[in-house]
Amino acid sequence: EAQVTQNPRYLITVTGKKLTVTCSQNMNHEYMSWYRQDPGLGLRQIYYSMNVEVTDKGDVPEGYKVSRKEKRNFPLILESPSPNQTSLYFCASSLGTGTLYNEQFFGPGTRLTVL
Amino acid sequence: AQKITQTQPGMFVQEKEAVTLDCTYDTSDPSYGLFWYKQPSSGEMIFLIYQGSYDQQNATEGRYSLNFQKARKSANLVISASQLGDSAMYFCAMTVRTGTALIFGKGTTLSVSS
Numbered sequence: 001e002a003q004v005t006q007n008p009r010y011l012i013t014v015t016g017k018k019l020t021v022t023c024s025q026n027m028n029h030e031y032m033s034w035y036r037q038d039p040g041l042g043l044r045q046i047y048y049s050m051n052v053e054v055t056d057k058g059d060v061p062e063g064y065k066v067s068r069k070e071k072r073n074f075p076l077i078l079e080s081p082s083p084n085q086t087s088l089y090f091c092a093s094s095l096g097t098g099t100l101y102n103e104q105f106f107g108p109g110t111r112l113t114v115l
Numbered sequence: 116a117q118k119i120t121q122t123q124p125g126m127f128v129q130e131k132e133a134v135t136l137d138c139t140y141d142t143s144d145p146s147y148g149l150f151w152y153k154q155p156s157s158g159e160m161i162f163l164i165y166q167g168s169y170d171q172q173n174a175t176e177g178r179y180s181l182n183f184q185k186a187r188k189s190a191n192l193v194i195s196a197s198q199l200g201d202s203a204m205y206f207c208a209m210t211v212r213t214g215t216a217l218i219f220g221k222g223t224t225l226s227v228s229s
Contacts, residue, residue, distance in 0.1 A: 033216070042119075042206060042219040058216060090160060092217075101148060101167060102210055104217055106160035 002027045004107035006091050012113045013081055021076045021110050023091030030095060032074040033058070033104065034066065037088040046089075049074055081114045088112075117142045119207050121220035128197050128227055135182070136192040136223045138207030147211045149190040151181065154204040154222070163205075166190060197227045 004025045013019055025032065033048040035058075045058030049068040063085055065077040074093075078085060088111050092104040118141040128134040140149065151163040166174045166181045174181040182191040194201055204224050208217045 035217075035219075040221060042221040043208075043217070044219070045216045048216060088158065092160075101165060103150070103162055103165065105162075106152075109158045109160075111158075 002105070004091055004093050004105050006089075006107035006110050008110060009108060010111050012115065014115050015082055016080050019078050019081060019112075021078075021089060021091075021112070023074045023076065023107060024072050025074075025091075025093040025105070026072065027093060027105065028071065029093035029105075030071075031102070031104075032068065032091065032093045034064070034074070034076050035090045035092065036060065036085075037090065037109075043090065046076070081112075083114045086112060086114045117144075117147075117209055117211055117218050119209050119218055119220035121207055121223050123223045124221075125224045125226065128225065130199060130227060130229050131196050133193060133195045134197055134225065136194070136205050136207075136225065138190045138192065138220060140188050140190060140207075140209050142209065142211055144211040147209055149181070149183070150208045150210070150217065151179070151190075151192045152206045152208060153201075154206065155200075156203070160206075164192070194225075197225075199227050199229060201225060202227045 007022045034046040035043040037043045044060045047066040049055045091107040094102045094104045120139045147168045149166045153161040164176045164179045166183045178195045180193045204222045206222045207220045
């Protein structure tokens, strides 16, 4: 089944404790992206990757890191989480750029709480 | 800069009625794509419908149709014959040119009652 998976689905952590949220897709997609969703703000892009070893900042990159060492994986790293990073996080993937019909397939979401 | 505006925080409709969810967009790029996503209470994002800026006809997908008015820069979602399962948050989103980022509106919560 074609899908985007994220782990963990739920995480409660404390300020300053490094964490990684994994994202994997099995559709051989070039493009992957991370979004965060906050009430009243919709979804905002954190980072994106257009291919292996190619990553770039989205609208709200502060406090996050990403890497794309393999095509299928795109982990999100919070080196020193803070309470303002409490949010619902989505990973998404799509075939790639060059077309407007770039339907993005979303993972199930990771609900992160930073105390 | 690109922007999506959804002015209706919440909408209420009865079963079997049609409902229109508003979306206006702002971009100076002539090439763009417009998407609608549904997010039920379980949290996942479900793709509903797509409209390209060069598409001549309004997109339709089952009970969903997109009322695309280019001159007014609006891309309203019309749901015909609402069902209880349509209760969810709905997001309008846009991508421009090379289709990298999706720019989302703030969403509209739709509540369908029996």
